């Protein structure tokens with residue numbers, strides 16, 4: 387899979403006002419040592435970050451791996467849920483199932499075009515982040531201010547590739563285990 391192949395499957399949005407294409411954006415919460423999960427679940431309770439997640443993702447196609455899908459208590463409401471698995475017999479009532487990554491991304495772009503939103507969200511987990519980070523245009527990272535034990539990690543991002551465009555501290559509320567900082571990055575020379 388190359389970046390140009392991804393670019394080719396992006397539909398045009400609002401061609402009446404100019405050519406814009408939906409972005410492929412990652413949203414993730416990670417610890418200082420890049421841990422994102424443990425035993426198939428999140429290794430923390432961060433209510434404020436769940437609110438941030440909802441603000442960013444609502445109304446946008448959400449792509450995820452089968453393990454992340456099974457960690458959710460129910461399908462994310464108000465967002466198409468697209469799930470990737472190699473299991474040809476896998477079924478889920480409130481998600482569209484895919485067995486090929488490009489098919490899932492292509493469908494995400496198609497839905498973004500139909501919904502007239504400017505991004506498709508990749509929401510995990512570790513396997514999908516590792517595979518698709520090189521092809522993503524934008525990152526929403528919640529940097530959790532803690533060192534955590536875990537078995538799922540986010541790749542290290544390079545300052546050569548990513549430009550920080552927004553930073554916001556989220557102090558620890560009584561429903562959060564840790565404080566965190568929301569950082570948004572755009573890929574340098576994004577197509």
Ligand SMILES: NC(=O)c1ccc[n+]([C@@H]2O[C@H](COP(=O)([O-])OP(=O)(O)OC[C@H]3O[C@@H](n4cnc5c(N)ncnc54)[C@H](OP(=O)(O)O)[C@@H]3O)[C@@H](O)[C@H]2O)c1
Pocket residue numbers: 413414415416421422423424425426427428450451452453454455457470471472473484485486487509510511512513514515538
């Ligand atoms: N902190 C955060 O922001 C965040 C966000 C999301 C998830 N997480 C955490 O991350 C962990 C889950 O990550 P994970 O890496 O274990 O799992 P994952 O990426 O969610 O899902 C992996 C699964 O996706 C399917 N898959 C992967 N590549 C594929 C391909 N090329 N073609 C077809 N199917 C493919 C396979 O499903 P099958 O095995 O069914 O074939 C694979 O087992 C959990 O702990 C979760 O809580 C954290």
